[in-house]
Amino acid sequence: MAAQRYREPGLRDRLAAEYVLGTLGGPARRRLQAIARYDPALRGAIADWEARLVPMADALPGRTPPGRVWDRVQARIGAHSEPTARRPFARLAFWRAVAVAGALCSIALAAWVGVATQSPAPQPVAAHTGRMLALLSDERAQPAMTVSWPTEPGADGRVEVVIRIMMPHPEMGPDQAWELWALPPAGRDAAPRSLGLIGIEREQRMKIEAALFPTLLEASGVAMSVEPRGGSPTGRPTGPMLLRGPCVKV
Amino acid sequence: MTADSLDPAALRDLLARAALRDQTAFADLYRRCSPKLFAQAVRILRNDNQAEEVLQDAFVSIWHHATDYSSGKSAPMTWMTAIVRNRALDLVRRPKSEVYGEDTDELAAAVPDAAAGPLDLLLDGRSAAALRDCLGTIEPRQRQTIALAFYQGLTHSELAAHLREPLGSVKTWIRRGLLRLRDCMDARASGGV
Numbered sequence: 001m002a003a004q005r006y007r008e009p010g011l012r013d014r015l016a017a018e019y020v021l022g023t024l025g026g027p028a029r030r031r032l033q034a035i036a037r038y039d040p041a042l043r044g045a046i047a048d049w050e051a052r053l054v055p056m057a058d059a060l061p062g063r064t065p066p067g068r069v070w071d072r073v074q075a076r077i078g079a080h081s082e083p084t085a086r087r088p089f090a091r092l093a094f095w096r097a098v099a100v101a102g103a104l105c106s107i108a109l110a111a112w113v114g115v116a117t118q119s120p121a122p123q124p125v126a127a128h129t130g131r132m133l134a135l136l137s138d139e140r141a142q143p144a145m146t147v148s149w150p151t152e153p154g155a156d157g158r159v160e161v162v163i164r165i166m167m168p169h170p171e172m173g174p175d176q177a178w179e180l181w182a183l184p185p186a187g188r189d190a191a192p193r194s195l196g197l198i199g200i201e202r203e204q205r206m207k208i209e210a211a212l213f214p215t216l217l218e219a220s221g222v223a224m225s226v227e228p229r230g231g232s233p234t235g236r237p238t239g240p241m242l243l244r245g246p247c248v249k250v
Numbered sequence: 251m252t253a254d255s256l257d258p259a260a261l262r263d264l265l266a267r268a269a270l271r272d273q274t275a276f277a278d279l280y281r282r283c284s285p286k287l288f289a290q291a292v293r294i295l296r297n298d299n300q301a302e303e304v305l306q307d308a309f310v311s312i313w314h315h316a317t318d319y320s321s322g323k324s325a326p327m328t329w330m331t332a333i334v335r336n337r338a339l340d341l342v343r344r345p346k347s348e349v350y351g352e353d354t355d356e357l358a359a360a361v362p363d364a365a366a367g368p369l370d371l372l373l374d375g376r377s378a379a380a381l382r383d384c385l386g387t388i389e390p391r392q393r394q395t396i397a398l399a400f401y402q403g404l405t406h407s408e409l410a411a412h413l414r415e416p417l418g419s420v421k422t423w424i425r426r427g428l429l430r431l432r433d434c435m436d437a438r439a440s441g442g443v
């Protein structure tokens with residue numbers, strides 16, 4: 001299904017309605033979600049339908065969930081618990097962090113060794129070009145995302161940027177967009193340059209226009225900010241920089 | 251749980267405090283809202299363990315995104331319910347869904363016939379006046395199909411199997427019912443009723 005079709009308002013509205021109602025099958029549902037990340041009009045239509053239909057849920061008789069659900073929520077938001085708490089979940093969180101760190105090391109290592117970069121399976125990156133790799137961490141210094149790109153543009157002059165999300169539970173608010181920024185070289189007083197909006201899939205690829213390539217080449221790092229739907233209205237980061245990190249040549 | 255415990259103004263206040271990392275307020279929010287949200291997840295997933303997972307993920311997400319809500323326009327319960335529904339529907343529609351197998355008839359048979367129950371409650375209730383009134387104006391068959399889809403999280407083909415009606419008819423009822431509902435609710439909203 002071509003993304004173009006969703007631009008037709010009648011169809012867009014109908015699909016948004018069916019998405020919120022829940023009748024779309026898995027593949028259609030995921031396609032619509034993918035398009036919605038980049039299409040503010042579709043997100044708006046979905047929000048309108050949520051406002052219309054979701055109050056139907058008010059009529060459901062409540063059912064109290066088991067107490068363990070709240071215990072786990074508390075453990076995950078770090079409420080009243082030390083990092084070394086003996087709760088099973090805290091330990092799980094620790095091992096998750098270890099797994100994330102391990103995954104990161106293998107990515108970096110694979111790149112260093114020059115093994116068919118990044119991913120074991122599809123779309124190998126040309127092996128003779130170097131790559132820049134930015135490791136973005138959250139405010140608690142937990143690795144959360146890698147952003148990488150080749151040091152040479154592709155045949156069409158554009159650059160394919162590969163984004164990998166390592167957060168265990170990426171979640172974007174309903175009125176949000178996540179925007180990536182190239183940070184200026186150290187010591188230069190310049191504004192970050194927008195690289196575009198991203199979604200919450202584990203692995204994403206986006207093409208960057210040739211004009212942005214010099215910016216990418218000299219970037220000191222990459223950051224991700226939370227912006228209103230459709231991205232920053234000003235061309236500068238307006239929301240909190242949730243993630244940021246330096247980039248290195250690998 | 252009293253009706254007041256879900257008062258939108260009170261929930262807005264709790265969410266605003268949760269956004270300021272007030273864990274007591276967040277606990278209160280959980281206590282008030284989790285039964286309705288859990289009920290919604292159980293309905294869609296028909297599996298308590300998965301519903302607990304979804305509820306847990308949803309509340310972690312609500313905690314981290316409470317700041318974003320304050321700038322939102324929907325009612326607090328609508329915002330939170332949409333988070334739970336989306337997660338539950340994503341799970342039930344995930345690529346390798348083996349929970350219920352591929353047998354649509356079997357799944358349809360597992361859906362209780364009492365699906366109209368909540369809708370009746372809604373039609374009798376005092377909340378969501380525009381939605382309630384507008385649901386009342388659409389054809390009963392369309393209304394029942396929409397309610398079944400919403401409360402049970404069924405796809406078009408699952409609905410068709412459950413209702414023992416042609417897929418085309420089911421799709422038409424839903425499409426027409428939703429259009430009618432939208433026009434009715436938009437007219438009420440713009441009419442300032």
